[in-house]
Amino acid sequence: MFQFRTFLFYAFVVGNLYGVVKSQENMGSVCVLTDAPKQCGAFCLSAQLPFIDHNYKVQRQLKSLSEMLERIEKSALTVQNKSPANLESIQQNALNFQKENQAKLDRIEKEIRESKVYILDRIEKGSQETQTTMEGIQTESQAKMDSILQKAKIISLGFQWIESRYFYIENNAKQSWTNAENTCRKRGGHLAAFDNQKEFDAVIAKLHRNTPYWLGISDRKKEGEFVSESGNRPKILTFAPGEPNNDGGNEDCVDIYNGVMNDLPCDLQRHFICQLDSEV
Known part of the structure; x- marks a missing residue:
């Protein structure tokens, strides 16, 4: 700046000095001093x-x-x-x-x-x-x-729902207790036992009158101690008066006849009942 x-x-x-010089040149007068004062x-x-x-x-x-x-x-x-x-x-x-x-x-x-x-x-x-x-x-x-x-x-296979489980009731063929158990196993189950009275009554109602059926209960392993083929102690046992008596010393298998149970020789021919499960 x-x-x-x-x-x-x-x-x-x-610029201004140049202007002064020019102005003096243009005046055309010269002061000649002969008597200065x-x-x-x-x-x-x-x-x-x-x-x-x-x-x-x-x-x-x-x-x-x-x-x-x-x-x-x-x-x-x-x-x-x-x-x-x-x-x-x-x-x-x-x-x-x-x-x-x-x-x-x-x-x-x-x-x-x-x-x-x-x-x-x-x-x-x-x-x-x-x-x-x-x-x-x-x-x-x-x-x-x-x-x-x-x-x-x-x-x-012939099973039917009765009360609370499946059961098969064989009303035609008759077999020994052992053969009947094998037949039930082939169908996927065992010879039957009952879980409670209501179930027992419902199954009995479907059986033929005056016809014996093998159940899955026996004392074959120890006399007097009945167990089911599932290995359980039976919950329902309805033996007739005086039964089981092991008459002749060889009655180890249980059947049911008109709602009453009895011990009999296992080689007798009977109709039979199978259960599908192994719970009882």
């Missing part, structure tokens, strides 16, 4: 008046130029002083704007990631739930199918 001001000042001075007075003073007047004007213009330069310098300093603050403010605003928008972008990106993870998680969980449900349905269906097939097999 100082060099610019100096340049303007020198340019202005040179007399001649130099009025003439020389009148010759120098234009220079004095022009110098005064130059001084005024220099002052005006100096004042203008000072104002320009002050304005420049003011702008220079304010510009960094404005620039810093602009930069700060730009930085804040960038941060704000970056934060929004980060938030949007985060929401997109979370949404993607949530959707994928829901899809995966839904697939797992669907697979679990399908497996459950398949298992349940298989169990039902197995049950249906088992029931079909049971029915085809």
